[in-house]
Amino acid sequence: MALMFAPSHFTAVLLFATFASVVFGVTQRSTPKAMVRYGLYCWSMFVGVVIVASWVMWLIRR
Amino acid sequence: MASKVQVPAKAQTTSQGFAYSALILGWLVPGAGHLLTGRWVRSLLLFVSITTMFWLGLAMQGKLYAPNTGDVLEMLGFAGDVGNGLLYAIGRIFDLGHGAVQIATADYGTKFVVVAGLLNFISAVDAHNLRIGRKA
Numbered sequence: 001m002a003l004m005f006a007p008s009h010f011t012a013v014l015l016f017a018t019f020a021s022v023v024f025g026v027t028q029r030s031t032p033k034a035m036v037r038y039g040l041y042c043w044s045m046f047v048g049v050v051i052v053a054s055w056v057m058w059l060i061r062r
Numbered sequence: 063m064a065s066k067v068q069v070p071a072k073a074q075t076t077s078q079g080f081a082y083s084a085l086i087l088g089w090l091v092p093g094a095g096h097l098l099t100g101r102w103v104r105s106l107l108l109f110v111s112i113t114t115m116f117w118l119g120l121a122m123q124g125k126l127y128a129p130n131t132g133d134v135l136e137m138l139g140f141a142g143d144v145g146n147g148l149l150y151a152i153g154r155i156f157d158l159g160h161g162a163v164q165i166a167t168a169d170y171g172t173k174f175v176v177v178a179g180l181l182n183f184i185s186a187v188d189a190h191n192l193r194i195g196r197k198a
Contacts, residue, residue: 004121004123005118005121005122006122006165006167007122007167009166009167009170012122012167012170012174015115015118015174016115016170016173016174016177018111019111019112019114019115019178019181020111020115020177020181022107022108022110022111023108023111023112023181023184023185024184026104026107026108026185026188027108027184027185027187027188030197030198
């Protein structure tokens with residue numbers, strides 16, 4: 001079976017954040033509006049923390 | 063003083079039949095537990111998210127953990143992988159997920175598969191809560 005996918009590190013982060021946030025939003029809230037809001041919050045936290053951590057590692061390396 | 067604590071709407075059972083059917087079905091097929099409770103939009107979102115994450119993990123040359131390897135970390139990885147239910151069984155039957163250490167994103171792929179399984183556990187428990195009326 002020809003399964004092959006080699007994303008960049010940041011693309012992998014975006015995919016991970018998107019799918020995990022959808023599941024968190026759907027399972028952790030009861031109303032559609034709250035689900036969307038919580039999903040967006042989780043997504044921004046996933047991506048935001050990665051960007052901050054990346055810059056911290058860049059600063060440590062210098 | 064106002065409180066933001068959410069109180070469950072109902073404590074009693076609202077389902078008919080086997081109470082754990084949504085839990086088991088939701089574990090075997092991502093989102094199927096929600097479909098059983100009539101929430102087809104949630105079911106579709108969960109199915110697409112978890113299944114795509116699982117297959118992307120394998121496509122990134124991620125690894126499917128096997129049971130009884132003797133290594134604690136491998137056993138923990140197996141516990142996460144088992145959360146994928148039938149997806150994991152299909153992967154094992156078709157001998158997928160050997161892992162490729164020479165590819166940088168292969169380790170990410172392994173994590174994608176494990177996290178997909180853990181997310182499916184959360185999804186199955188949520189379906190069970192919907193089934194028994196603990197969640198609206």
